[in-house]
Amino acid sequence: MTTTTRTFLDGNFAPVTEEVTTVDLPVAGDLPAELAGRLLRIGPNPMRPPDPDTYHWFIGDGMVHGVRLRDGRAEWYRNRWVRGDDVVNTHVIGVGGRTFALVEAGGRPVELTDELDTIGSCRFDDTLDGSYSAHTHRDPATGLLHAVTYHWSWDHIRHVVLGPDAHVRREVRIPVPDGPSVHDCAITERFVVLFDLPVTFSMDAVSGGALFPYRWNPDHPPRVGLLPLDGDPDDVRWFEAPSCYVFHTLNAYDDVSDDVSEDGRDRVVVDVVRHPRMFATVLNGPDEGDPVLERWTLDLVTGTLSTETLDDRGQEFPRIDERRTGRPHRYGYGAGFGRGVEHGPALKHDLAAGTSAVHDYGPGRVTLEPLFVPRSPDAADPGAVEDDGWVMSYVYDASTDRSDVVILAAQDFTGDPVATIHLPVRVPFGFHGSWVPDA
């Protein structure tokens, strides 16, 4: 075992003990006046000190953090526990003017107020039957949110589509064996990309007392499926995949040409963060080798999947300019850690040039998931240019034991931040978040 339980309870993984409200935060630099909304994020933050021998990072009570920006000011910072029926700790999103905290594998979404207090557990006004997912992908052409959901007791996974009104529009059940853990999906203009990888529900883990009951399962054949966006289960086309685990996709898109000079190709490209394996040993969080950025190309003519390493440095939490969701993307952003990166920098990949830029926040300063926030949120805006906007993240500073929100100009990624908002407390390392612009 290379990691002890305490790793995910120590340092900035440790929970904070108070809910805080602070107004008029100090800002270094100039907050862009275009930024009107809330920068939200969420992660595990046990309400009571957990037993370090049984704690798993994925099961800690959720706490949501937010900073509200308007008129060039940082109006407030708030952190609040998510008080649902279950542990909900993995993502927080805005849909239809409402705010939802999300988790996978069975816990119901929790609706929050604009100021992050819990309204209650919900099933999207009773339109959701069963589990939801932490990861949604909004099709910029339709405004529909696509997700793939699972539950240990199901013999299938589900493609669930949420409308812009936060009501479920579609639910399709795709049979799969062994109860795989499906953390994320991807979409293209034609397909939902399904991941059926060898981390599956383990009754042995349950009977052994594990609170997180998913384990590496080398007997489960890894595969990736393409389900047409409005297709039936019988329409899924499966591709043999490498033995590995993928929590997160950066993006996916169709690569189709009838031009014989280009070999008349029909492909789907999926960029993923690939872990060599996951939960093969009884660790208390994911730590089984550096995750790297890979391009998986699914060839619909030959029925094969090929892989290409895009960046072999350790990294996670990939994000794009979401106006490009399901469309060819040039840029990707992520958090660097592990092999080949020092401190906790943000990474920006230029996948056309084959280069990556590193923003080092300084010694002892570590970024959480960096988000791209576009200058113009409307993908149909003729002036919308990929990468025109800001990269925003919560950055932990070990020397002060507090966190900042740091805003970079995406097109001056290695330059000095545009603005740094100083928070009175630290924001523990956690999972995901969203920029929710004012309606």
Ligand SMILES: [Fe+2]
């Ligand atoms: Fe995730």
